[in-house]
Amino acid sequence: MRILAIxxxxxxxxxxxxVAEGGVDLGASKxxxxxxxxxxxxxxxxLREAGAGGDTAVEVIVLGVGPSRVEAALRNALAxxxxxxxxxxxxxxxxxxxxxxxxxxxAEVAKRERADLVLCGAQQADSDSQALGAAVAERLGWAxxxxxxxxxxxxxxxxxxxxxxxxxxxxxxxxxxxxTAQQGLNEPRYPTLPNIMKARKKELRMEVLAGFDVAPQVxxxxxxxxxxxxLHRLIPGSDAKAAADELLRALREDAKVLx
Amino acid sequence: MxxxxxxxxxxxxxxxxxxxxxxxxxxxxxxxxxxxxLGSDVAAIATEAATLVGQVLVAxxxxxxxYDAELWAAAVAQIAREGEVxxxxxxxxxxxxxxxxxVAVKLEAPLIEGAACLTFEGGVVRGxxxxxxxxxxETVESNAAxxxxxxxxxAFAPAEALGAPGEQFDVDLELPxxxxxxxGAQPANAGRLPLGEAEIVVAGGRGTGSAEGFExxxxxxxxxxxxxxxxxxxxxxxxxxxxAEQVGQTGVTVQPRLYLAIGISGAVQHLSGMNKSQTIVAxxxxxxxxxxxxxxxxxxxxxxxxxxxLKSAIG
Numbered sequence: 001m002r003i004l005a006i007x008x009x010x011x012x013x014x015x016x017x018x019v020a021e022g023g024v025d026l027g028a029s030k031x032x033x034x035x036x037x038x039x040x041x042x043x044x045x046x047l048r049e050a051g052a053g054g055d056t057a058v059e060v061i062v063l064g065v066g067p068s069r070v071e072a073a074l075r076n077a078l079a080x081x082x083x084x085x086x087x088x089x090x091x092x093x094x095x096x097x098x099x100x101x102x103x104x105x106x107a108e109v110a111k112r113e114r115a116d117l118v119l120c121g122a123q124q125a126d127s128d129s130q131a132l133g134a135a136v137a138e139r140l141g142w143a144x145x146x147x148x149x150x151x152x153x154x155x156x157x158x159x160x161x162x163x164x165x166x167x168x169x170x171x172x173x174x175x176x177x178x179x180t181a182q183q184g185l186n187e188p189r190y191p192t193l194p195n196i197m198k199a200r201k202k203e204l205r206m207e208v209l210a211g212f213d214v215a216p217q218v219x220x221x222x223x224x225x226x227x228x229x230x231l232h233r234l235i236p237g238s239d240a241k242a243a244a245d246e247l248l249r250a251l252r253e254d255a256k257v258l259x
Numbered sequence: 260m261x262x263x264x265x266x267x268x269x270x271x272x273x274x275x276x277x278x279x280x281x282x283x284x285x286x287x288x289x290x291x292x293x294x295x296x297l298g299s300d301v302a303a304i305a306t307e308a309a310t311l312v313g314q315v316l317v318a319x320x321x322x323x324x325x326y327d328a329e330l331w332a333a334a335v336a337q338i339a340r341e342g343e344v345x346x347x348x349x350x351x352x353x354x355x356x357x358x359x360x361x362v363a364v365k366l367e368a369p370l371i372e373g374a375a376c377l378t379f380e381g382g383v384v385r386g387x388x389x390x391x392x393x394x395x396x397e398t399v400e401s402n403a404a405x406x407x408x409x410x411x412x413x414a415f416a417p418a419e420a421l422g423a424p425g426e427q428f429d430v431d432l433e434l435p436x437x438x439x440x441x442x443g444a445q446p447a448n449a450g451r452l453p454l455g456e457a458e459i460v461v462a463g464g465r466g467t468g469s470a471e472g473f474e475x476x477x478x479x480x481x482x483x484x485x486x487x488x489x490x491x492x493x494x495x496x497x498x499x500x501x502x503a504e505q506v507g508q509t510g511v512t513v514q515p516r517l518y519l520a521i522g523i524s525g526a527v528q529h530l531s532g533m534n535k536s537q538t539i540v541a542x543x544x545x546x547x548x549x550x551x552x553x554x555x556x557x558x559x560x561x562x563x564x565x566x567x568x569l570k571s572a573i574g
Binding site for chain 1: 268326328329332352353354356357358359360361363364365367368369370371372373385388389390391392393394395396397398399400401403438439440441442443444445446453459484492501502503508509516517526527528534535537538539540542551552553554555556557558559560561564565567568569571572573
């Protein structure tokens, strides 16, 4: 069995973002392996360790699609334990706003690698897209389960639990499939020093986007840091009753958000 | 034509359906608006939808009794193709955001996800959406012949009924077999208001002290206000509250009229799920908590005592 885990490189959650010339400038930001994708990589490793589907030779391949800097995130995933990596260098083409185009590249690699399972984060922390897993599944004609918080594999059947509109569901799903990972699925491991050393020698294959016949159909017009004016009115809290009365008055009479 | 996919539950069309109709009407200079109702035993839903748009397409089939991403995607894509639809509007609910990508791929159409604002002029669809964990507002556009967009809850006002009801048409669909088999369900908030639709959300963090403290302080106040209950990741991780109540990057994104954050410090991941709320109140004993940076009204003090006083004052 082969598992393909998708890896994105995003600014750390606590990073201060900078906007220059109408777009987010990541030049000075510390970039990390997307946390949500990390749950996917971890799950792939756990499935390998558990001999998923009765297979003791599960291979975990990590794939990044984006600028060449994504190599660092792939190296990180290799240090966590992935067997090998593929980077499709998007060069000057910005695929970040067009998940439908990106999914074509990922599906093509999944086919070439004869993957049985694709894992990715349920939401990417740069584009805030939640579409990648489903788009890849559709490209491949595979089943999907999104926002998964528990997963096992018996033979060619996955079982697990995932978030839906009104709570959670337990499900069964045949392979091949795409699963999107999120918090709760597992607790990702830290890379160990020996694994970091080993990761340097693992295969990281570079490919270029030109071979994939993709043309983004979404154009980024501009990006702005959000700035919403807030009142920042502080109500003294030492006298609980006075504070409660004043808050209710303000919400009713000033903000008019309470009846 | 602009196609709106109608979400429904408990025999009523969802608030999101009315909001999508408003979005479609505002884009409507480019063509008429049609609504698609998918489900089983949905005659009443279709009639309700017909008060809002000129045409309602109805697929009333037992196979559609419960949602499935592949079935929904197949149905919507087929209707969009046959109806020469230029813009498909889907609610940015968890299900909407999960099946819409499949629709887009089937149509080879670009997808604009989580639009907070949407225009359609001169063949160009332009959307405003949030990115980088909701810290950035970005404008994107596409001049593709067909565009699929998901629209954030609360981004548009719910549409009012038209003078005369629209026409209803039954549609024939070729549907795939279900592959995801549901073997169990844990409904969220049984009997409680769905977080995404609530006008008021009372949310709590670790500052409420314990599961019992959360119940007494947060749930108690929510009950008084007729509000939905939200929780932080830390509270959910600690097992005090179910995942379904989690507000933030991995949970639900809310945009209520009033958001009360009680004992919440305000990690970026939490803020990304609530920072679009109209009015934000923060109650926390730590004056340096980041939650105060997004608050309209802040009270630094003991959550328990202040909420008890609030509950008494509300009566």
